[in-house]
Amino acid sequence: MPVPRLSRCLWRPMRFCLSLLARVQAANWTLGLYHGVGRNPPAPRSSDTKRARDSREPNRSQICRSDVYLLFAFMNELNIENLHIAVNGQEIVRGLTLRVPRGEVHALMGPNGSGKSTLAKVLAGHPDYQVTAGRVLMDGENLLELEPDERARRGLFLAFQYPSEIPGVTIANFLRAALQSRVPEGEELEATDYYAKLYEKMELLGMDRSFTSRAVNEGFSGGEKKRAEILQLAMLEPKYAVLDETDSGLDIDALKTVAHGVNSLRGPDLGILLITHYQRLLNYIVPDYVHVMVGGRIVRSGRKELALELEERGYDWAREGAVEPAFR
């Protein structure tokens, strides 16, 4: 029987969708990811628990939806699984699991010495720290196998808690070299475009243009260093940004300016891990999720209200009754 014209038109896209689903299904089973992949879930409400009990068996439409969701979740997140980090034989991070999808801001809080900066440095590829177990995937790719510059080129950015000074290298040349390293070989960054973008971002962050000719962080005040870090973030436009105590050393006006700069970069293409001690910053950069890290593990996770509760009750409360680790 001849196939009607409309069916013939629909056959190609239908065949593509079916093969896509088949591939996702295969990937799920191969990687053992059929359940449990996706965003860090908020704590279930009692009504949710009942609903979950009533519908433990997924129906066909749920499976299809979760398959498609899995494909995108898997490809668009920074996925840290059961990470253990040691330095000089001492274990600092002890089984940390965390997912930061693109488009979300996750705040990471925790007492001094809990391992927040250690985690940030390992993500960026600091050679002094040994990953003794676990893995980190960025958009499905094993991050820990890449050199630090490769990680940056793939779209990871770290704003340091203690930014280094680079005497003799001006901010303008530093950022230009960083951007140039990302364009395909043989291509040149257009100088006029570059400076237009640089000045636009500096204005956004309330930085004077004279900073472009100053050596990176040399003689900068604490607040100026933090602005310079966010300027790098704005210029490099990464997929994932880890901001380690970007608020420390900022006066209240500078805090608002920096928060405005970060907020202007928020969007579906950027995932942010925001390390901070203070609820104050989270009034300006409102996180999607808040995680509390104690003793090298995430001990609590929740929505933005968790930061308020933490400020009221302190870290001892976070330690007590902690579910460790909070998310798997």
Ligand SMILES: Nc1ncnc2c1ncn2[C@@H]1O[C@H](COP(=O)(O)OP(=O)(O)OP(=O)(O)O)[C@@H](O)[C@H]1O
């Ligand atoms: N290179 C290193 N050599 C020895 N110990 C280290 C090193 N780096 C980190 N540590 C130790 O690991 C622990 C965690 O340090 P880290 O800087 O990650 O904490 P943090 O959570 O960022 O603290 P803070 O809130 O004060 O910034 C600390 O006890 C620190 O002394």
Ligand SMILES: [Mg+2]
């Ligand atoms: Mg730190």
